[in-house]
Amino acid sequence: MPQLRQNIITGDWVVIAPERAKRPSDFVTRDTVKQQTKEDCPFCTNSPEYKKRLKKFDTKNIWVIPNKYPAFVEIKTKKPILSYKVENDFYRARPSTGGHDVVVIKEHDTDLPHFSKEIWIELLETFDRRYEYFDKLCNVAYTMPIYNHGQAGGASIEHPHAQIFASNIIPNxxxxxxxxxxxxxxxxxxxxxxxxxxxxxxxxxxxxxxxxxxxxxxxxxxxxxxxxxxxxxxxxxxxxxxxxxxxxxxxxxxxxxxxxxxxxxxxxxxxxxxxxxxxxxxxxxxxxxxxxxxxxxxxxxxxxxxxxxxxxxxxxxxxxxxxxxxxxxxxxxxxxxxxxxxx
Ligand SMILES: [Zn+2]
Ligand SMILES: [Zn+2]
Ligand SMILES: [Zn+2]
The missing domain is CATH 3.30.428.10 (HIT-like)
Structure with a gap:
């Protein structure tokens, strides 16, 4: 389970999520954005992944799945998770809960600057649906839709996708x-x-x-x-x-x-x-x-x-x-x- 840790000097929060990058080599040879062909792309609708993964929902241009390595673990709860754990009587930490979605645009061969109006509208509607979902069912403090485009933008898979981070803290x-x-x-x-x-x-x-x-x-x-x-x-x-x-x-x-x-x-x-x-x-x-x-x-x-x-x-x-x-x-x-x- 990833952990939220508070900076004792500034009060800022960080998420420690080691599941997302396991080995030191992952830091050294930062892979370029994976140039998947449609055949081995995990986000294409003809992939085994598409058939296998539990979909939150599936519309004409978009499918939404939970992130495999969530920064915030989804827990359905009506109660806010507010308690802090004090580590060694000193540091403040808490489980990193909320939720973490991947919003996949179905079309492999498009990208952010070329999205059709129809894709944009579905994306904006998806954000709305996930705001409501995380607020009502997971009782999160905050939900943030984001999009990464290009390697320096943090995108690790070429296939166009947005992400939704829902957290039990308000971001710094x-x-x-x-x-x-x-x-x-x-x-x-x-x-x-x-x-x-x-x-x-x-x-x-x-x-x-x-x-x-x-x-x-x-x-x-x-x-x-x-x-x-x-x-x-x-x-x-x-x-x-x-x-x-x-x-x-x-x-x-x-x-x-x-x-x-x-x-x-x-x-x-x-x-x-x-x-x-x-x-x-x-x-x-x-x-x-x-x-x-x-x-x-x-x-x-x-x-x-x-x-x-x-x-x-x-x-x-x-x-x-x-x-x-x-x-x-x-x-x-x-x-x-x-x-x-x-x-
Ligand atoms: Zn693809
Ligand atoms: Zn105003
Ligand atoms: Zn702002």
Whole structure:
């Protein structure tokens, strides 16, 4: 069973899940993304795996299975698992429970920048169904859908798939967002996310896409080149409460943004994730669900690792310009790639 351990100095949580990488050699020779053919791909619908695995559900374009090596072990319970174990009268730890799904896109020969609108809508509906499932049946504190694309994005199997992590803790980053936006609300009487949208719409320096329901922009205080946020324009603290018809406009937004990233950076490794209100908090005026997109084109150097502060090598105003111009397929970024390697 993986274990959650708390950093006694910062309060941050880490998951220790040795089942996921067993031998030291797994760290040394990080395999490239497995280039499976359709014949030996474990995620293709003609694989023995597809027939064998217990499916959570199976729709036209997607099938959902429990992860073989879960970071959070699924336990059906009505009670929150809150107790800590104190190790050697000192460290705080607890079993890492919640749930961990793999959301497999059935079509092997597609990938994130090329998903059809139909795939996107099914993916967004799947996130909604799993939010409800983990909240109602597993009593988790938090559920986070994520997507890894490309080797540097952490994808270990080439076949396109998302993952859903449900945990009995609130993730460190969400704790920070909640804390800071709650303070903002106390001081200003408004939602910091709503204000962020108003500000970006007013100055239009970083907006790369907008439709009637959603807006996407490069993030003012970006933690890496081309960090992008997508927010619903109307205040809504929970993803699950968003009207289903908005999946269409959200799909349009995601297709446009990933298309622009693909055109500008030539299919970069990338992650995206949904940030939502924890289940432990009822609907609020200060938190606003959103999607963050993290292209993985640079690594962190010593200062970033040591300080937690990031030195970004390109301005979000410039990255927005590159993305907006990408329809002209301007390869503006190519010459700059070498400058991205940090010392
Ligand atoms: Zn496959
Ligand atoms: Zn808001
Ligand atoms: Zn966030």
């Amino acid at each position: 980053l969400i704790t920070k967002e909640i804390h800071h936006t709650e303070k903002y609300f106390e001081h200003n009487g408004s939602c910091a996310f709503c204000e962020l949208i108003n500000h970006e719409k007013k100055f239009k320096k970083r907006i790369i896409f907008e439709n009637k329901d959603f807006v996407a922009f490069t993030f003012y205080a970006a933690r890496f080149p081309f960090e992008i946020w997508i927010l619903p324009k109307e205040h809504q603290s929970r993803y699950e409460n968003e009207a289903k018809r908005k999946y269409h406009t959200l799909a349009d937004c995601l297709m446009d943004v990933f298309g622009k990233l693909n055109a500008t950076l030539n299919d970069p490794p990338v992650n995206f994730f949904v940030h939502n209100l924890p289940n432990t908090i009822s609907e609020t005026d200060y938190y606003h669900w959103h999607i963050e997109i993290a292209p993985r084109v640079t690594g962190y150097g010593g200062y970033e690792m040591g300080s937690g502060n990031v030195i970004d090598v390109v301005t979000p105003e410039d990255t927005a310009k590159y993305l907006r111009d990408s329809s002209k397929k301007a390869k503006v970024w190519e010459g700059k790639e070498n400058n991205l390697k940090k010392g």
